[in-house]
Amino acid sequence: MTTSTAKATQTSSTFHRECATTINVRATPQRIWALLTNAAEAANPDGSTAFSMTEVLSGVMLPMIKSSLPDFGPSFETYAADLKREVERSA
Numbered sequence: 001m002t003t004s005t006a007k008a009t010q011t012s013s014t015f016h017r018e019c020a021t022t023i024n025v026r027a028t029p030q031r032i033w034a035l036l037t038n039a040a041e042a043a044n045p046d047g048s049t050a051f052s053m054t055e056v057l058s059g060v061m062l063p064m065i066k067s068s069l070p071d072f073g074p075s076f077e078t079y080a081a082d083l084k085r086e087v088e089r090s091a
Helices: 029-035 062-068 073-089
Strands: 009-013 016-025 049-058
Touching: 016 062, 016 073, 029 049, 029 073, 049 073
Parallel strands: none
Antiparallel strands: 009 016, 016 049
């Protein structure tokens, strides 16, 4: 998947909640690694890297706290876009 803007996806069930985002950054994994640990390990043929971030919450307590959790989507999209902007700016 190649994306130029971050778009968060969210799934939810009784005992599971997941938020994820992916963005294509015009930089090598090593460049991204300089700003962030645990990034992708292989670059695409065009020299870009697909950066993905996922948060998974699960367990028996989730149904009790789910309604008090924030919507992670907007902050995930902002985080990925900020990482992309900073890495590509310093390239």
